[in-house]
Amino acid sequence: MNNFCVNVNAQSNGDHEVHNTDAGCRYLPAPGNRIDLGLHSTCRTAVAQARHHFHLVNGCAYCAWQCHTS
Ligand SMILES: [Zn+2]
Numbered sequence: 001m002n003n004f005c006v007n008v009n010a011q012s013n014g015d016h017e018v019h020n021t022d023a024g025c026r027y028l029p030a031p032g033n034r035i036d037l038g039l040h041s042t043c044r045t046a047v048a049q050a051r052h053h054f055h056l057v058n059g060c061a062y063c064a065w066q067c068h069t070s
Contacts, residue, residue: 004046004064005034006053015058015070018043018050025063043067 002022007029010016019028020043028034035053040046043064050057059067 001039001041004037004040004043004049005029006037006046006050006057008033008035010054010056011058013070014056016050016054016056017058017060018047018064018067019060020046020063023063025060027060027062 002020005019005021007017019025021028037046037049043059043066047057047059047067058070059065061068
């Protein structure tokens with residue numbers, strides 16, 4: 001299980017990126033700009049959880065690449 005978070009600030013295309021906070025991602029948002037999504041075994045359930053907060057959600061291309069679509 002890994003801890004995931006979603007960036008409260010959207011990318012330029014409107015997506016809110018989901019990150020694996022345990023992966024040491026260099027694009028991890030600052031702590032004040034994250035919503036904690038809790039522990040997930042895959043990024044897919046983390047993305048589903050993030051959709052409760054934001055309409056447009058995408059996996060980070062680096063730490064959640066399995067869920068990166070755009
Ligand atoms: Zn990331």
